Amino acid sequence: xxxxxxxxxxxxxxxxxxxxxxxxxxxxxxxxxxxxxxxxxxxxxxxxxxxxxxxxxxxxxxxxxxxxxxxxxxxxxxxxxxxxxxxxxxxxxxxxxxxxxxxxxxxxxxxxxxxxxxxxxxxxxxxxxxxxxxxxxxxxxxxxxxxxxxxxxxxxxxxxxxxxxxxxxxxxxxxxxxxxxxxxxxxxxxxxxxxxxxxxxxxxxxxxxxxxxxxxxxxxxxxxxxxxxxxxxxxxxxxxxxxxxxxxxxxxxxxxxxxxxxxxxxxxxxxxxxxxxxxxxxxxxxxxxxxxxxxxxxxxxxxxxxxxxxxxxxxxxxxxxxxxxxxxxxxxxxxxxxxxxxxxxxxxxxxx
Amino acid sequence: xxxxxxxxxxxxxxxxxxxxxxxxxxxxxxxxxxxxxxxxxxxxxxxxxxxxxxxxxxxxxxxxxxxxxxxxxxxxxxxxxxxxxxxxxxxxxxxxxxxxxxxxxxxxxxxxxxxxxxxxxxxxxxxxxxxxxxxxxxxxxxxxxxxxxxxxxxxxxxxxxxxxxxxxxxxxxxxxxxxxxxxxxxxxxxxxxxxxxxxxxxxxxxxxxxxxxxxxxxxxxxxxxxxxxxxxxxxxxxxxxxxxxxxxxxxxxxxxxxxxxxxxxxxxxxxxxxxxxxxxxxxxxxxxxxxxxxxxxxxxxxxxxxxxxxxxxxxxxxxxxxxxxxxxxxxxxxxxxxxxxxxxxxxxxx
Numbered sequence: 001x002x003x004x005x006x007x008x009x010x011x012x013x014x015x016x017x018x019x020x021x022x023x024x025x026x027x028x029x030x031x032x033x034x035x036x037x038x039x040x041x042x043x044x045x046x047x048x049x050x051x052x053x054x055x056x057x058x059x060x061x062x063x064x065x066x067x068x069x070x071x072x073x074x075x076x077x078x079x080x081x082x083x084x085x086x087x088x089x090x091x092x093x094x095x096x097x098x099x100x101x102x103x104x105x106x107x108x109x110x111x112x113x114x115x116x117x118x119x120x121x122x123x124x125x126x127x128x129x130x131x132x133x134x135x136x137x138x139x140x141x142x143x144x145x146x147x148x149x150x151x152x153x154x155x156x157x158x159x160x161x162x163x164x165x166x167x168x169x170x171x172x173x174x175x176x177x178x179x180x181x182x183x184x185x186x187x188x189x190x191x192x193x194x195x196x197x198x199x200x201x202x203x204x205x206x207x208x209x210x211x212x213x214x215x216x217x218x219x220x221x222x223x224x225x226x227x228x229x230x231x232x233x234x235x236x237x238x239x240x241x242x243x244x245x246x247x248x249x250x251x252x253x254x255x256x257x258x259x260x261x262x263x264x265x266x267x268x269x270x271x272x273x274x275x276x277x278x279x280x281x282x283x284x285x286x287x288x289x290x291x292x293x294x295x296x297x298x299x300x301x302x303x304x305x306x307x308x309x310x311x312x313x314x315x316x317x318x319x320x321x322x323x324x325x326x327x328x329x330x331x332x333x334x335x336x337x338x339x340x341x342x343x344x345x346x347x348x349x350x351x352x
Numbered sequence: 353x354x355x356x357x358x359x360x361x362x363x364x365x366x367x368x369x370x371x372x373x374x375x376x377x378x379x380x381x382x383x384x385x386x387x388x389x390x391x392x393x394x395x396x397x398x399x400x401x402x403x404x405x406x407x408x409x410x411x412x413x414x415x416x417x418x419x420x421x422x423x424x425x426x427x428x429x430x431x432x433x434x435x436x437x438x439x440x441x442x443x444x445x446x447x448x449x450x451x452x453x454x455x456x457x458x459x460x461x462x463x464x465x466x467x468x469x470x471x472x473x474x475x476x477x478x479x480x481x482x483x484x485x486x487x488x489x490x491x492x493x494x495x496x497x498x499x500x501x502x503x504x505x506x507x508x509x510x511x512x513x514x515x516x517x518x519x520x521x522x523x524x525x526x527x528x529x530x531x532x533x534x535x536x537x538x539x540x541x542x543x544x545x546x547x548x549x550x551x552x553x554x555x556x557x558x559x560x561x562x563x564x565x566x567x568x569x570x571x572x573x574x575x576x577x578x579x580x581x582x583x584x585x586x587x588x589x590x591x592x593x594x595x596x597x598x599x600x601x602x603x604x605x606x607x608x609x610x611x612x613x614x615x616x617x618x619x620x621x622x623x624x625x626x627x628x629x630x631x632x633x634x635x636x637x638x639x640x641x642x643x644x645x646x647x648x649x650x651x652x653x654x655x656x657x658x659x660x661x662x663x664x665x666x667x668x669x670x671x672x673x674x675x676x677x678x679x680x681x682x683x684x685x686x687x688x689x690x691x692x693x694x695x696x697x698x699x700x701x702x
Contacts, residue, residue: 049503177363177366177367177370178370180363180367180370181367181370181371181373181374182374184367184370184371184678184681184682185371185674185677185678185681186636186637186639186640186677186678186681187636187637187640188640188641188643188644189639189640189643189655189658189673189674189677190674190678192643192658192659192662192670193378193658193662193667193670193671193673193674194378195662196661196662196663196665196666196667196670197378197381197382197667198381199665200665201381273507274506277509280509280511281509281510281511281644284511284644285643285644285647285659285662285663286659286663287662287663297511300511300512300515301511303515304515304648307515307518307519307522307523307530308523309523310515310518310519310523311519311520311523311524314519317512317515317516317519321509321512321515321516324509324512325507325508325509325512328507328508328509329503329504329507332503332506332507333503336503
């Protein structure tokens with residue numbers, strides 16, 4: 001954080017006079033992180049629900065990082081393609097021996113399972129795609145897609161919101177009407193449409209739904225940052241920068257945005273859960289990644305054809321479902337705590 | 353308030369115009385071959401015929417010419433009749449459903465309307481009731497319960513929830529059927545006034561049909577509603593909490609107004625103003641949610657039609673559905689805003 005947020009010394013005119021209020025000593029963490037960030041950080045790590053959330057997120061991040069150690073890729077050139085144990089339609093229950101196309105044994109396998117051959121830890125879907133493999137590599141897909149979409153969405157949202165609020169007047173008016181047009185369509189419906197258009201053009205994969213979710217996802221950030229910039233634009237340091245002769249882009253990018261971006265950034269990072277749900281929903285509807293790609297939504301979509309007998313083949317929906325729910329729950333728990341911490345109306349009323 | 357309305361109504365044509373431009377630009381991402389579905393039913397088998405169609409319907413004209421024809425239609429040189437034109441209600445042909453898109457829309461719209469109505473009414477009633485109750489009992493068990501429900505609610509993806517619900521209540525317990533109507537209802541002859549089965553059944557005094565329709569609606573309506581219910585509850589709760597902290601509420605309590613009156617007469621009406629605005633977002637969410645819900649439950653509405661068309665890359669159809677849904681949403685939001693203006697004294701008297 002900037003120097004302005006560091007602990008303030010006693011003002012010089014009060015020198016020698018005993019101050020009425022004893023300024024609180026900042027601890028080391030507070031000095032490193034800055035008081036604002038420290039407050040948020042402390043709120044997150046002291047709220048029991050958000051501790052659960054953080055642990056869940058951490059767990060999934062670790063799985064994503066060490067995916068290749070947990071389950072070595074079956075085809076090293078394309079680790080995201082789930083290996084198939086044959087082509088049978090009936091799902092195999094958890095624990096069935098893995099006969100064809102099994103990946104190399106991971107280091108932990110013998111120690112934990114005591115067997116020297118792969119078996120389907122969480123069973124297979126119809127078509128014999130291994131669910132465990134799909135979930136582990138799907139975690140990586142989920143995090144990559146979540147961060148990618150969130151990053152691009154934020155970038156577009158921030159640029160449009162910043163330009164609108166900084167220039168104001170008719171620029172603002174036009175950009176905000178533009179934003180409203182994109183908001184006029186139901187999100188999932190518009191994203192579905194654009195993915196259906198893009199898939200034949202750029203081929204199946206994570207890109208069509210990613211682009212579609214970005215194109216119809218940036219609007220709320222544009223509005224959020226616009227509001228924050230509108231209030232910061234009038235502050236003295238902006239006038240000061242202008243007086244010194246800084247040009248528009250310098251004022252915008254090095255003075256205003258860094259000071260206004262903060263709430264948008266923190267809140268947006270917590271939307272990753274929702275984004276991953278939307279991505280999975282598109283996959284579930286059969287739009288997006290190719291069949292057999294390690295992606296949770298697609299694993300769940302295999303269950304669609306088995307509904308009348310699903311309780312017999314429960315593992316094809318329960319395991320991918322649990323993974324998706326826990327992932328989203330993690331982000332939402334932290335997001336919920338963050339919203340409480342950052343909401344100025346609630347400030348000071350949160351139980352510490 | 354009048355200036356508020358004028359501004360609101362002046363913006364609307366711009367938004368509608370922008371929406372058509374956006375949809376049209378997405379349409380332009382397709383090649384002229386795929387766009388020919390706007391005017392002809394079948395994909396011509398040989399390239400010669402296709403070229404003829406492209407020239408005949410001007411599918412390679414400058415983009416603004418095409419936009420104009422897309423809006424108002426164009427004269428067919430052979431028959432002299434006007435074809436196409438979304439303003440005339442002609443959205444072209446759905447090649448995946450092999451019928452005109454407008455026909456498909458008319459066929460599927462009532463089902464979605466019915467499902468959405470049966471979802472939004474419980475959302476509003478239960479959401480407001482639970483939200484207000486949770487706020488009044490702030491930090492007591494009922495409030496914590498509502499919080500947990502709302503966090504779980506929006507962490508539970510609709511498609512997982514829907515599949516589990518189907519598995520339990522349809523496949524295992526056999527309490528509820530899937531689809532929109534039973535076969536015997538489809539074969540029964542009764543007068544359809546609105547094409548909303550529950551209402552038509554009541555108008556015909558056919559309670560057996562009504563009961564059948566309700567049984568088909570329960571699972572999809574619950575699935576569609578619960579995520580939005582969680583969000584609605586959350587908004588109501590926080591708005592009510594904020595209102596209860598206002599000074600005029602303290603004043604009312606201080607002068608001895610009974611607590612029930614403080615909540616029901618002083619706090620709640622004002623707390624519900626932002627909730628009204630939020631119901632516009634809820635409608636948007638539901639209209640998107642039907643895509644997934646209807647697909648899971650095989651409920652023959654607009655959402656499942658759009659999903660089917662999208663899965664077969666029948667873009668002309670999906671775009672028409674998106675545009676129509678967008679227009680419905682714009683109108684719904686207009687109603688919500690007018691309602692808001694009447695409810696909020698700051699706007700009404702401003």
